Structures are given as structure tokens and as C-alpha cells.
Amino acid sequence: MAGTKEQLVLLYDPARCTGCRYCELACSYKHYGVLDFGKARRHVIFDPEHVLFEAVQCGHCEEPVCASVCPTEALKKDEETGWVLINPMRCIGCRSCVVSCPAGVPWFDEELKVAVKCDFCDGDPWCAKYCSAQAIQVMPREEALELMRRIYGV
């Protein structure tokens, strides 16, 4: 079993992001077969105050709040890979995860009637694959945390 530090996560570097939102299109195409910003499981927003782009994406938290509030254990953290995944067959659409996530990542799919969120594309995230500026990168959690500290100065 991979340790927590070696588990892969997505790192977003706002300084490299050009705001093309190609990641959102890649995400919606991967999961729904359509090019629709509204169906993407990650979003890029513009922060006019700091003149920077910022991403709303799943951090696959070490202690995910969404999983701890799920009444039916539909949302679980895979201990092996570290990904926080929704089992749509168990989700009852209560939206507890939608309101509890501090980053606002899960959203309720009105057509499927279940909550959906980033599933890490089974290990090959399309958002990172199609990011031409390489603002989204896949890397081990420890390395990502180190870079985040450097980027945000915390």
C-alpha cells in the first residue's frame, strides 16, 4: 500500500494558468462526452483583486469532510490510492457533501440525481493531460504540499 506521502494529487499553479479553461472542457468531455463548462468537475475562476486565476478542484483530502458526513458511506477515501470517490449506486442525493466541502467541490447532478466530484480519471487526470501551460500537474502529496507552501507562502 502506498503511503499517504506518495499518493498522487493534483497541483494547480495559478502563476502558470492562462485561464483558457481547457481543463474544464477536458473534464466534461471525459465524464459526459460533451464540451460543457457547467458539467466540469473542476473550475477555474478569475480573482480580479490579485489578477490571478484560481482553481476549485478536489484535493482528495487526507481527512475528507465530504466522506465523514456521507450518511450512506457512498463517499469514501480509497486507502490504496488516496482518492476520494463517490459510489453513485449508493449515493441517495442528500447533498450533505455539497454543503460540507470547504472548497465547494462536489456538486449535485440534476440529471443523474447523485452528487459528483473529481474521480482522478482512474489515475490519468484529463485536466492535467490537456493543460497546455502545465499549470495542473500530478505529483505525490508531499511534493505538492511543499510547492503549495512555496506558492501561497504558508
Place this chain on the structure above:
Amino acid sequence: MRAEEVAGKLREALGPKALRLETPTERRVFLTVAVEDLEDAVRAVLGLSREARFMTISAVDEGLDLELLYHVDVGGTVVTVRIKVPKEEMEVLDISHLAPAAEFIEREIRDLFGLEFVGLKPEKLYTPEGYEEKPLKKPMEGALPPQARPMAEALMGSACSVSVSRAVMRKRQDLGLPAMPPMAMAKPEALEEVRSLAEEVGFTERAGYDLEKKRLRYR
């Protein structure tokens, strides 16, 4: 009250009736019990503290079983009692005499999933009178696709994916051979080993194979 403390008290109160106790976070406890031990489990959870408060029931249709999750707040820790009701039975004891608020949820589950709560008043809550459909009830289907089901039954029944027919047996006897070829199904101990292996790796549960009736629970 923290999850570990709650789990310890429940283990003490229920003994072997607590089939599984999990504490995924420090304020969450999952207790799995058999359907017939539901009342004892809910009584034990509600008796943990004076602050214990029944929250709600979640129902999840898993295809072959209906899972019910009874959530109780015990001083900030959510204790969830989990039972699995096989769809062949679709009957469970009403707990509204222990937690009166459960009555509304149980009536809603009965209307939407068709699960009968023994002792619950018969009035509907959610769907109109005369409407007998169960909108959230899924078909009784397991994980195996239709084309794989006969093979799974043959595998569990004879330890071979293709069983020996009577015609083949006759032909073997005509040729002077024993009716049954030297294979696993000829030896009861080998067959038993295959079955125990299937149970151990979770095949029987995932595929929905009934070891007592020796057939799949769905067609």
C-alpha cells in the same frame, strides 16, 4: 462522547450481536447488526446518553438487499446502525416505539421502497392513495449479467463451468468408462473447498449466490 468510547460501550452492551463496529472518524460510528437485532441495537444506542437523539433513516437499494441506516446523534457523535434486509423478505421491525420521530421516515421508506415495517400504522405519507408503485425500488438484480448466470450456477454447483449432462454420462458408460470423469464435482470435499473459496473471496456475496438454496438469488 468520542467515537472510540461509543464503540467500546456498544461492544460491551451488544456483545456478539454487534457484527461489525467501525469508527472511520472521531465523531462517526458504524454499527452493523442482523435484522433481528435491530431493536436491541437501537435501544443500546439511544441508551448511551441522555442526549442521544434519533436523527433519520437512510435507505439504499443495493439491488438484492435494501440497506437501512439508522442515524443517532450521541452528544455530537453520529452513530449509524446498519442492517441489510434481503429483498425476498422486505420486512423489518418498526422502531417508532423507541424513537417516535422514526414513524414519518418509516412511512416514507415504505411508500418509496415497498419495505414493510411490522407494527407501523398503515396510512401512507408520501405517495397518494391508490398509487401502488414504489418509485425508488430497483429491480431485483445482482452483479452478474444474464449470460453469465448459468455459468456461475454451474460453477458453484459442480465446480466446473460446464456440467456433465446425462447423455455424456450414458456415452461414457457405453464406452466402459465411469459415468463421472475424475473432476472436482465427483469429490464432495473438493466441491466444498471451491464453495468455501468462493465465500472467502466474496464471490457468493457479490454475485448474490445463495449457498443454502444452491442457486442465484435472481434470474
